[in-house]
Amino acid sequence: MATDPKDTRPTVPQYVLLVEDNMIIALDTEEILEQIGVERVEVESNVKGALATIARGAPDFAILDYNLDEESCEPVASELSARGVPFILATGHSQDFKALEALGAIGVMTKPYNRAKIEQALVEQGAG
Secondary structure: OOOOOOOOOOOOOOEEEEEOOOHHHHHHHHHHHHHHOOOEEEEEOOHHHHHHHHHHOOOOEEEEEOEEOOEEOHHHHHHHHHHOOOEEEEEOOOOOHHHHHOOOOOEEEEOOOOHHHHHHHHHHHOOO
């Protein structure tokens, strides 16, 4: 992640798309992102909403819950990959992580996750 030569703190993405269908997890993650310094967090709970948000303007980074109720986030992952937007996949299920990363994710974050895991993901993705 890029840093200001005078400031040793890593920069964070200005705009993060969070796709999560569990409202409690979404609210907690949104709050963590804002505490870390993300200026704008857009939260969507389904593929249709996420794709509409991306169409209005691509985020700098995204966190995608792989399983969204009755659908997967694969169409969202494909759209982000096509636009060159780095993203991580979050999952609470024991899925094949290699298959998930094949969607273009820069990583997989297992649930439950916390501030430290989110910060690590942002540092590893290098956006900002």
